[in-house]
Amino acid sequence: MDKKPELPHLDGKLLIAMPGMGDPRFDKTLIYMCAHSADGAMGLIVNKPAVDLKFSDLLDQLNITPAKSVRPIKVYFGGPVEHGRGFVLHSKDYTTKDTTLEVNEEFGMTATLDILEDISQGNGPDACLLALGYAGWGPGQLENEIRANGWLICDAQAALVFSDKNEDKWNGAIESLGFDPRLLSAEGGTA
Numbered sequence: 001m002d003k004k005p006e007l008p009h010l011d012g013k014l015l016i017a018m019p020g021m022g023d024p025r026f027d028k029t030l031i032y033m034c035a036h037s038a039d040g041a042m043g044l045i046v047n048k049p050a051v052d053l054k055f056s057d058l059l060d061q062l063n064i065t066p067a068k069s070v071r072p073i074k075v076y077f078g079g080p081v082e083h084g085r086g087f088v089l090h091s092k093d094y095t096t097k098d099t100t101l102e103v104n105e106e107f108g109m110t111a112t113l114d115i116l117e118d119i120s121q122g123n124g125p126d127a128c129l130l131a132l133g134y135a136g137w138g139p140g141q142l143e144n145e146i147r148a149n150g151w152l153i154c155d156a157q158a159a160l161v162f163s164d165k166n167e168d169k170w171n172g173a174i175e176s177l178g179f180d181p182r183l184l185s186a187e188g189g190t191a
Contacts, residue, residue: 009036009037010033010036010041010142010153011033011034011035011036011103011104012032012033012103012104012106012107012156013033013153013154013155013156014030014031014032014033014046014153014154014155014156014160014161014173015029015030015031015033015043015151015152015153016029016030016151016152016153016154016170016173016174017029017030017031017150017170018149018150018151018152021150021151025080026135028047028170029047029048029170030045030046030047030170030173031043031044031046031079031135032044032046032089032107032156032161033103033156034089034101034103034109034134035101035103038139039139040136040137040138040139040141040142041136041137041141041142042134042135042136042137043134043135043136044076044078044079044087044089044109044129044131044134044135045076045077045078045079045131045135046076046089046129046131046161046169047076047166047167047169047170048076048077048166049074049075049076049077049166050075050076050077050132051077053075054072054075055073055074055075055130056072058075058086058116058130059116059120062113062116064113064116064117064120065120066120066121067120067121067122069122070119070120070121070122071122073119073128073129073130074129074130074164074166075129075130075132076129076131076132077131077132077133078131078132078133078134078135079131079133079134079135079136080133080135081133081134081135081136082133082134083132083133084132084133085111085132085133085134086111086116086130086131086132087109087110087111087130087131087132087134088109088110088111088115088116088119088128088129088130088131089107089108089109089128089129089131089161090107090108090109090110090115090124090125090127090128090129091106091107091108091125091126091127091128091158091162092105092106092107092108092125093125093126094108094110094115094118094124094125094126094128095108095110096110096112096115099111099112099114106156106158107156107158107161108125115128116130127158127162128162129161129162152173152174152177154173154174154176154177155176157176160172160173160176
């Protein structure tokens, strides 16, 4: 019986949706992986802004009064799981004890109101995005999707993840692998 090769842990990597994946929610999607283990995986879509929802609207809903000079941050559709829950993906210059998941040397993820309050007062991280919902996989599910050519994997670069040019992120991630996105095919194979 052939043993399937193990995939590396994907914490801090980007998943790039392949053409022809079959799930329209993930068409040309770029997902930052926050956690990956034998128990499953969790990531945040970083290139699909939430339609008609602004950071200021969210602060109003949460009864958080921002400082007058607060910088607006983009709100994203983070994935189809728990879309009423917010996650802030951010640079490592910000951390809260016991509530920040330190993904790697560059990125952290915090899912408490504290970070929204800090951002609203100008005390948050240098770079961040707010995702509502997340993408999640059960044990072995993501590995099977990768083996079925559903996803490409690349290193996450903060400049790409936190860029305001969402329409360029998918292509930029593919180009970081050294090839032209127009050359991707919806058909896959194995060697």
